[in-house]
Amino acid sequence: MTLRADLALVADLIEPGTRVLDLGCGTGALLAHLAEDRGCSGTGVEIDEEAVLVAIRSGVPVIELDMDHQLSEFADHSYDVVVLSRTLQVLHRPHLVLAEMIRIAPRVILSMPNFGYWRNRVRLARGRMPMSKEMPYDWYDTPNLHHATLADLEDLFHAVGLVTLERIPLTVDGKRLRLPETAASWAAGSAVYVLGAA
Amino acid sequence: MTSHGVGLVETRTAVLFDPDDPLPLSRGATLAPVEVAYETYGTLSPDRDNAVFICHALTGDAHAAGHHEGAVRPGWWDNMIGPGRPLDTDRLFVVCANLLGGCQGTTGPSSIDPATGQVYGLDFPLLDMRDFVTVHRRLLRHLGIERLLAAFGGSLGGMQVLEWALTHPEDLRHAVVIAASSRLSAQNIAFNAVAREAILRDPGFFEGQYVANGTLPDRGLSIARMMAHITYLSEEGMADKFGRMPQQAELAPGFGADFAVESYLRHQGEAFLERFDALSYLYLTRVMDYFDPFARERATDAAAASDVRFLVTSFTSDWRFSSAHSRRIVRHLESARIPVTYRDLETAGGHDSFLLEIPAYHDTVRAYIDRALEELR
Numbered sequence: 001m002t003l004r005a006d007l008a009l010v011a012d013l014i015e016p017g018t019r020v021l022d023l024g025c026g027t028g029a030l031l032a033h034l035a036e037d038r039g040c041s042g043t044g045v046e047i048d049e050e051a052v053l054v055a056i057r058s059g060v061p062v063i064e065l066d067m068d069h070q071l072s073e074f075a076d077h078s079y080d081v082v083v084l085s086r087t088l089q090v091l092h093r094p095h096l097v098l099a100e101m102i103r104i105a106p107r108v109i110l111s112m113p114n115f116g117y118w119r120n121r122v123r124l125a126r127g128r129m130p131m132s133k134e135m136p137y138d139w140y141d142t143p144n145l146h147h148a149t150l151a152d153l154e155d156l157f158h159a160v161g162l163v164t165l166e167r168i169p170l171t172v173d174g175k176r177l178r179l180p181e182t183a184a185s186w187a188a189g190s191a192v193y194v195l196g197a198a
Numbered sequence: 199m200t201s202h203g204v205g206l207v208e209t210r211t212a213v214l215f216d217p218d219d220p221l222p223l224s225r226g227a228t229l230a231p232v233e234v235a236y237e238t239y240g241t242l243s244p245d246r247d248n249a250v251f252i253c254h255a256l257t258g259d260a261h262a263a264g265h266h267e268g269a270v271r272p273g274w275w276d277n278m279i280g281p282g283r284p285l286d287t288d289r290l291f292v293v294c295a296n297l298l299g300g301c302q303g304t305t306g307p308s309s310i311d312p313a314t315g316q317v318y319g320l321d322f323p324l325l326d327m328r329d330f331v332t333v334h335r336r337l338l339r340h341l342g343i344e345r346l347l348a349a350f351g352g353s354l355g356g357m358q359v360l361e362w363a364l365t366h367p368e369d370l371r372h373a374v375v376i377a378a379s380s381r382l383s384a385q386n387i388a389f390n391a392v393a394r395e396a397i398l399r400d401p402g403f404f405e406g407q408y409v410a411n412g413t414l415p416d417r418g419l420s421i422a423r424m425m426a427h428i429t430y431l432s433e434e435g436m437a438d439k440f441g442r443m444p445q446q447a448e449l450a451p452g453f454g455a456d457f458a459v460e461s462y463l464r465h466q467g468e469a470f471l472e473r474f475d476a477l478s479y480l481y482l483t484r485v486m487d488y489f490d491p492f493a494r495e496r497a498t499d500a501a502a503a504s505d506v507r508f509l510v511t512s513f514t515s516d517w518r519f520s521s522a523h524s525r526r527i528v529r530h531l532e533s534a535r536i537p538v539t540y541r542d543l544e545t546a547g548g549h550d551s552f553l554l555e556i557p558a559y560h561d562t563v564r565a566y567i568d569r570a571l572e573e574l575r
Contacts, residue, residue: 019535043532049558052541057565059573061507061537063528073525075533 003033006174006192010083010109013166013194014040018080021104023067023097024087026051028060035060042079068092071100079105086190088112089144098160108162108195116149117172118186133172134189150185157195166194203272203280204239204287207264211235211303214336217312221298221333227323231312234337235260235303236295239279240287242343247574249343250285250567251334251370252294253351253358255552256482257423257474259302262294263287277555284563285350289571293341297358298333299325299482301475308409308475318477319406325481327361327489334362335369347570348372350563352552353519354482357489360527364491367504372570374509374563377516377552379523380530381490386518389429390483393422397476406477419476420467427466432515432548492526498534508538509566511559518549539566 003011007030014020016038022031025044028051034040044062046052055062065073068091082105088094089112101108113134114120120130129139137144148156150169157164169177172189179187213233215221220230237260242249252262252275263279265272279285279292296304299322307322314321338346349370351359356378363373379386397403400418404411428436440459444450455461491497508531512524521542531538543559545551551559 041535041537043537053561053565056509056539056562057569059569061539063532063538063540064542065525065540070525073529073532075529078533078535 003029004174006111006170006190007033007085009168009170009174009176009192010085010111011038013109013192014038014081014083016040019078020081020083021045021074021079022083022085023071023101024085025055025060025062028055028058028062030083030085031055031060032058067097071097071104074100074104076103077105081105081107081109084108084110086111086113089146089148092145094146095156095160098156098162102160102162102195102197106196107165109192110195111170111190111192112148112153113144113190114150114169114185114188115147116151116185117189121186132189150188150191153191153193157193161198162195163198164193165196168192203276203283204264206267207237207239207261207273208266209235209237209260209303212337212340214333214340221329221336223323224326224328224332225324229305229323232298232305232333233303233309234295234298234305234333236293236337237261237263237273238294238341239263239292240290242291242341246343247345247347248289248571249291249293249338249341249346251338251346251349252279252285252292253330253334253349253355253362254294254297255351255353255355256479256486257470258355259300259473260294260296260304261302263292274553277553278560278563284560284567286567290347290567291343293337293343295334295337297330297482299330299478299485301478302473304333306475307406307477307481317407317409319408320477321406322477322481325485327358327485327491328365330358330485331362331365334358335366338369346370347574348374348567350374350376351378352376353378353549354486357486361489361491363506363508364497364501367501367506370506372507372509372566374511374566375524375527376511377513377519377524377549378510378527379486379489379519380492380527381523382487383523387487389426389518390487393426394480394483396421396425397480400476403476408476414471415476416471419474419479420464420471422476422479423470423474424463424467427463429518430549432517432546434515434546435548438546492530498530498536501531501536502534506536508536509562510538510540511562512540512542513545513547513549513551513559514542515546516549516551 020042022044082101169184169188215232220228261273262275263273296302311318356375397418400415402413403415443458445461512521528540
């Protein structure tokens with residue numbers, strides 16, 4: 001099974017043999033890949049019923065719980081890495097979830113769509129809320145509760161005591177952006193961050 | 199249901215401990231002889247690696263699936279076990295045994311004490327969850343099974359599976375713990391206490407020697423059952439099933455069983471007397487009350503060092519063992535780095551949901567056990 005491009009990129013950031021908590025793990029593809037290719041162990045968290053069943057069928061340990069309220073179930077420093085892929089924007093209180101993540105593991109890998117992507121800016125300049133491959137929803141019917149540019153996101157990291165160890169801007173197709181770092185704020189469709197405690 | 203189940207089955211009995219080789223109980227006493235009633239469904243594979251053990255709940259028995267000769271109702275988990283069912287007997291060898299202290303063929307407090315020739319009664323030793331495991335491990339040896347693919351249990355059965363997986367993880371690859379608890383709450387103990395009081399205070403109880411006295415503590419046992427039964431259902435489930443419906447065409451105020459729910463509970467209480475024993479009720483509920491495996495030193499060490507994996511499930515409408523009980527189990531296992539999958543299944547059926555054919559629940563068991571079978575190949 002080939003891993004989705006952005007997940008393959010996340011997988012490359014994870015050391016072999018580590019213990020990984022994947023929040024919003026979906027069908028568990030990342031964890032299954034990490035277990036098979038990198039000898040990692042770990043757990044997924046997911047609430048979508050169909051996805052949970054696929055994860056179980058794939059042999060991925062998955063825990064059904066509400067990320068906004070129940071991450072306290074996980075003990076301090078019980079994992080090496082916590083992954084949160086394209087999920088922060090659907091949580092009620094992203095800042096509290098980030099604080100929980102860095103409590104659970106010393107390293108956080110997080111990806112999030114960039115609201116500051118140039119096409120979004122153009123749509124907004126024309127008087128319309130952005131819609132794109134990354135954010136294909138009407139404003140009134142979307143799971144995305146929060147919108148942030150990369151700069152906004154980085155402010156939040158700072159506010160909750162996270163430092164950026166690595167930032168990988170991606171194209172809207174989830175591939176590495178081949179442009180200078182400085183172009184990321186408008187050219188990246190999303191970005192992956194490796195974060196640690198300040 | 200897509201198939202006709204496992205068909206005609208019989209309960210068998212094995213004598214697993216005798217006076218030369220008595221059962222050592224965890225509280226120090228010994229017991230002999232010990233007979234165990236069990237049933238099996240499906241075929242043990244040549245590699246003996248497809249065995250699944252079913253641990254039953256408080257008032258369950260060895261008859262989990264199929265029909266006994268002439269019986270109308272199938273075994274208590276027939277919707278789960280059979281050809282094409284989640285525990286697929288075309289691929290699995292399923293064993294279910296009555297537990298120690300029970301009254302459905304396995305030695306218990308209403309068995310005859312060979313020392314006196316009388317029923318043990320309250321002279322029967324107090325039991326511990328560990329003793330259930332000891333006896334069922336011996337049954338596996340008797341059946342020539344070295345290692346289980348999985349042990350499954352709901353409620354008290356789930357507690358036994360938890361105990362088994364923590365103390366002898368080498369016996370099982372997968373532990374499936376459904377609607378269980380790792381430590382009863384004050385409310386749980388309170389319900390058990392009232393049930394026992396109803397039995398102990400029944401004038402027919404005679405300090406446990408009711409058989410010798412030719413009486414039965416029927417009133418106490420049926421009241422215990424009626425009250426417990428309320429805790430197995432949810433308020434929503436009872437409202438759906440009975441509402442305020444009258445038992446007859448219309449309400450006739452008085453102290454009879456005027457509402458349908460009253461009549462239902464009376465029936466449950468009565469029917470229970472035919473299949474259950476008051477002493478077993480006392481002994482088994484007491485095992486639940488004292489069970490607290492994570493309080494032991496290095497409780498999870500053995501399981502963490504093994505390759506045992508867990509599936510834990512709870513039901514949102516269960517208030518006897520609410521989801522918080524299962525989450526506590528998950529928390530302990532998870533923090534010991536033991537692989538655990540947890541689902542909190544949305545149901546209206548209360549604690550008894552674990553016995554029902556609920557699609558999301560059965561799909562979960564099916565997905566889990568299918569994966570377990572696949573890993574064998």
